[in-house]
Amino acid sequence: MAVHRIHLDELVSTGVLTVRGEEAHHAARVRRLAVGERVELLDGRGGVGRGTVQEIAKDRGEWVVGVSVQSVERVPPVSPRLEVCTAVPKGSRLSDLIDGLAQVGAAVWRPLVTDRGVRENWRREKLERVALEASKQSGRAWRMEIGEEAVLVQALRPADAGMSIVMADAQGGAYEPTANNVRLLVGPEGGWSEQEVAAARGAGASVCRFGVHVMRIETAAVVATGIVISAGRPPKSGPTCS
């Protein structure tokens, strides 16, 4: 099995760190770590520490795990950076989406209001927990953020000059690397409306095809994110598809 990973808000590079709460309970009771076992520590902001379990104890009914830290390194975020804005799938499929995006390496997920999408209720705390758990499991140095809801006109406005906007659509061309900072837009299963695609093209977004079949939102978003990350950095200039 892979080394057990523990999330900590503060990661210092020397001495013994004390892990409490849910993370300590999980390490002590679910994973049943033993003193002397090696663990990896993640602060979700690029800090990755290596350490050894020094103590497992109970303090007023709560598990406490002491970890002796051997080293801490700073890991850069995944490049290209991907902000993935999607129509919101129903129920447990939203958790599947967050889980998959965290594994594949998206930096941020944001819910997108679309013409044909249905407005689903979701709880930020729950999605943050799913993202954190997936981030730990996949050894992400940077946790995936749950961002603010956007309407299309907002999502089509780049956050800065270096950001490229890519709309996933079956009518688009093949994706080619566009920028090191990409906002990927994934529509609902009913597809984008003609007005939405026209608005994207009008705003200078690239319209790209990421698959051969109709995919559900969570599959389409995870696959498209994988393709954009795998395609890597652009050779030189801006958008190339469609």
Next chain:
Amino acid sequence: MAVHRIHLDELVSTGVLTVRGEEAHHAARVRRLAVGERVELLDGRGGVGRGTVQEIAKDRGEWVVGVSVQSVERVPPVSPRLEVCTAVPKGSRLSDLIDGLAQVGAAVWRPLVTDRGVRENWRREKLERVALEASKQSGRAWRMEIGEEAVLVQALRPADAGMSIVMADAQGGAYEPTANNVRLLVGPEGGWSEQEVAAARGAGASVCRFGVHVMRIETAAVVATGIVISAGRPPKSGPTCS
């Protein structure tokens, strides 16, 4: 909503087709199709028909849907063709894997016995049902097949001279198109053993990296399949990564 799709074993190009069994029940009771509605007919072997519901009736307690066929076209399979051999994930994650692979466009899934994988029980009929349902939902003209279990030494032997074998592994290079017929090998979450990677290299397989983080089997397989299909056909010669 997208047009309703019906799977039929035999697809003839003229006259009225009679749909019975589960597909008729689903069309009549779950989707509540009405006479005059347009439907798409799929035989799972490249035949895609367009038709109109002509009759919805019950025959000895069973739903029967009559569809008047307007046209039938033959659609070629997805290229590159992908046979995806994976370690078998536990429980419902296996259904998620089959569902995702069918959406993204794999031709065949096969269970792979690996050094660190756990042998899971699975039922062919269940997985075929999941594949068929996902094939319909994503409008696949060709249904995804559930193939035979393989051990690594078998999976490393190409089925024919035109098949390229690609092992997904974090130590590999970036994927570049290798062939129009690819067998993709995805290991268990604990990773391949050193012996397995050496065997793959020894057999002439490409070892390629499809992501930046550790992914669960079902996410890794679906993302890697998406990347291989999106990378398309090779410019000329053989394997390039690793």
